[in-house]
Amino acid sequence: MVGVTVVSLFLLLITTAANSAVVSFRDGILPNGDFELGPKPSDIKGTEVLNKMAIPNWEVTGFVEYISSGHKQGDMLLVVPAGKFAVRLGNEASIKQRLKVVKGMYYSLTFSAARTCAQDERLNISVAPDSGVIPVQTVYSSSGWDLYAWAFQAESEVAEVVIHNPGQEEDPACGPLIDGVAMRSLYPPRPTNKNILKNGGFEEGPLVLPGATTGVLIPPFIEDDHSPLPGWMVESLKAVKYVDTEHFSIPQGRRAIELVAGKESAIAQVARTVIGKTYVLSFAVGDANNACKGSMVVEAFAGRDTLKVPYESRGTGGFKRASIRFVAVSTRTRVMFYSTFYAMRSDDFSSLCGPVIDDVKLLSVRKP
Numbered sequence: 409m410v411g412v413t414v415v416s417l418f419l420l421l422i423t424t425a426a427n428s429a430v431v432s433f434r435d436g437i438l439p440n441g442d443f444e445l446g447p448k449p450s451d452i453k454g455t456e457v458l459n460k461m462a463i464p465n466w467e468v469t470g471f472v473e474y475i476s477s478g479h480k481q482g483d484m485l486l487v488v489p490a491g492k493f494a495v496r497l498g499n500e501a502s503i504k505q506r507l508k509v510v511k512g513m514y515y516s517l518t519f520s521a522a523r524t525c526a527q528d529e530r531l532n533i534s535v536a537p538d539s540g541v542i543p544v545q546t547v548y549s550s551s552g553w554d555l556y557a558w559a560f561q562a563e564s565e566v567a568e569v570v571i572h573n574p575g576q577e578e579d580p581a582c583g584p585l586i587d588g589v590a591m592r593s594l595y596p597p598r599p600t601n602k603n604i605l606k607n608g609g610f611e612e613g614p615l616v617l618p619g620a621t622t623g624v625l626i627p628p629f630i631e632d633d634h635s636p637l638p639g640w641m642v643e644s645l646k647a648v649k650y651v652d653t654e655h656f657s658i659p660q661g662r663r664a665i666e667l668v669a670g671k672e673s674a675i676a677q678v679a680r681t682v683i684g685k686t687y688v689l690s691f692a693v694g695d696a697n698n699a700c701k702g703s704m705v706v707e708a709f710a711g712r713d714t715l716k717v718p719y720e721s722r723g724t725g726g727f728k729r730a731s732i733r734f735v736a737v738s739t740r741t742r743v744m745f746y747s748t749f750y751a752m753r754s755d756d757f758s759s760l761c762g763p764v765i766d767d768v769k770l771l772s773v774r775k776p
Contacts, residue, residue, distance in 0.1 A: 430566050431465065433507040433515075433591065435615065438569070440465040441519075441589035443493045446474050455479065455496075455581075463495070466505055471498030471580040481524070486585065489520050489553040490619060494587035496524065497531075497573035498580035504570040507591070509562040514594040516614040516636035517560070517569065518624055522553040525582040532572040535560040538634065542627050544584050546646065548668060549759045553587075555624045557614035557636035557650065559594060590615050596638040604679045604687075605743065606639030608768040610663045613637045616652045623649040623656065623666060623696075637665075637675070643744065644674040651764065657697035657725030660767035666696050667706070667747035667762040674746035679770055681711075681736035689734070689743060691768040693719045694727025698753060700761035705748035710734045710770075711741045716748070719763055723754055727764070733773070743770060 431439050443463065446452075451462035455473040463474065473496040477488035488494045495503060509515065515535075521544050523529040530543045538560040548554050560567070569591075573583045592615040597607045607613075614624050614636040625647040626637050635641060642648050646669035653662045667673045681687060689710045701723035708715045713734035719727075745765050753759045 430506045430508050433509050433567075435592040437588065437590045437617070438465070438505055438507070442491050443474070443495055443587060444491050446493055463503075466503050468501070468503050470501030472496070472501045472503065473498065473581060475585060481581065484525065486524065487552065489522075489551065489587055490617075491587070494585045496581070496585050497571070497583040499575050499577055499583065500573065501583065502570055502572035503586065504568055507567045507569060508565060509567045511562050511565050513562050514596060514634060514638070515560055515562065515567070515591055516594050517558045518555060518588070518590045518592075518615045518617060519571065519586060520553050520555050520588040520617075522585040523547065524585060525579070529575065529584045531584060532570075532574050533558045534570045534572070535562070535567045537563060540627070547758075548625060548647070548649070549622050551622070553622070555588070555617065555620055555622055557624045557626050559614075559634040559636040561634055588617050590617055594636070594638055599679075602769075602771075604681075604770040604772070605677055605768055607637070608770070609661045610637065610650070610665055610766060611661050613650050613663055616650070616654070621655045623651040626650055640675050640677050642674070643676045644669070644672050644746065646672040648673050648675055651696050657694065657764075658766060659692035659694050659727040659764065664696075664764045664766035666764050667745065668760045669762070670750040671746050671748065673762065674744055675765070676742055676744040678740050678742050681739060681741040682772070683736055683739060685736050685772050686774070687734055687736060687741070687770060687772050688731050689768070689770050690729065690731040691745070692727045692729050692766045693717050694764045694766070695719070695721040695723060695725060696761070696764050697723070697725035698761055699723040699755040700751050701754045702751060703749075704751065704763040706763050706765065707746055707748055708732055709742065709744040711737055721763070727766070743768070
């Protein structure tokens with residue numbers, strides 16, 4: 409019996425060490441970030457995870473559930489966006505993983521989240537000392553699942569990624585579902601002699617999960633100290649959507665921004681300018697080929713100057729170009745874009761959509 413006990417203890421220590429180990433980071437899905445590797449039968453009761461090290465590569469705290477696709481909670485059917493399994497975070501529950509990163513480097517975290525039965529669901533995302541609160545009560549797609557991005561700067565060589573539900577529901581099994589946790593390194597671009605703005609083509613941004621067809625939501629600036637869209641701030645109440653050419657129609661390059669929540673969905677950047685000098689702000693406005701039909705208007709701002717750009721969308725892709733000429737009245741000029749109207753997909757009245765912005769350039773010009 410003593411030998412069996414020693415062997416069991418040894419195996420337990422190996423399992424614990426493996427789960428709590430620091431894993432070298434590579435762009436893509438985190439180790440078991442899709443939660444397809446689950447707890448042993450002895451570490452789960454119904455859906456509740458009993459051991460904090462039960463889910464391989466993750467440490468769980470509080471009331472965490474391991475959910476299989478098609479699981480029913482009363483009349484509600486829980487759907488998993490990819491694969492067969494996801495986790496649900498109950499009141500004050502969290503999941504965390506430790507990764508080896510490069511100190512001083514910027515990283516963007518991408519994950520899928522879906523609300524269930526709570527009224528005011530939100531998530532605290534943190535990699536010390538950075539943290540942010542992402543509300544998930546607004547559902548942007550009819551599937552109920554949305555992809556979110558959040559960014560941080562590594563303060564040490566080990567990043568402890570924590571996703572926490574601060575909720576206080578009467579039913580602890582009413583928290584948000586989490587799946588598809590991934591990460592990528594960010595390389596903040598600089599202004600060039602061809603564009604005073606940084607990342608004007610939106611090519612640098614969060615990881616878009618393979619097979620994801622919804623785009624990635626980038627939360628408002630007030631919820632993110634470091635933008636997962638380098639160079640840009642989301643200065644609005646709602647998120648903007650990062651879309652890719654693999655799943656959407658893009659005016660230029662491989663990435664663009666979709667303004668999915670009317671005037672509540674805005675992006676902005678502050679550029680260095682010379683007082684009295686003339687500048688031209690040019691950009692492309694289009695649709696993402698996602699059945700977002702109808703009359704759209706993008707409002708562009710460059711300091712004190714504004715321009716409204718109408719775009720009649722057939723929802724099948726396409727774009728037009730526009731520009732605004734202005735004279736700088738400050739050494740720092742704010743450039744901002746938002747959509748005048750809300751829009752819904754014509755084939756899915758539960759999914760928010762809007763005009764696409766891309767290829768944004770700011771250059772100084774000689775006076776005519």
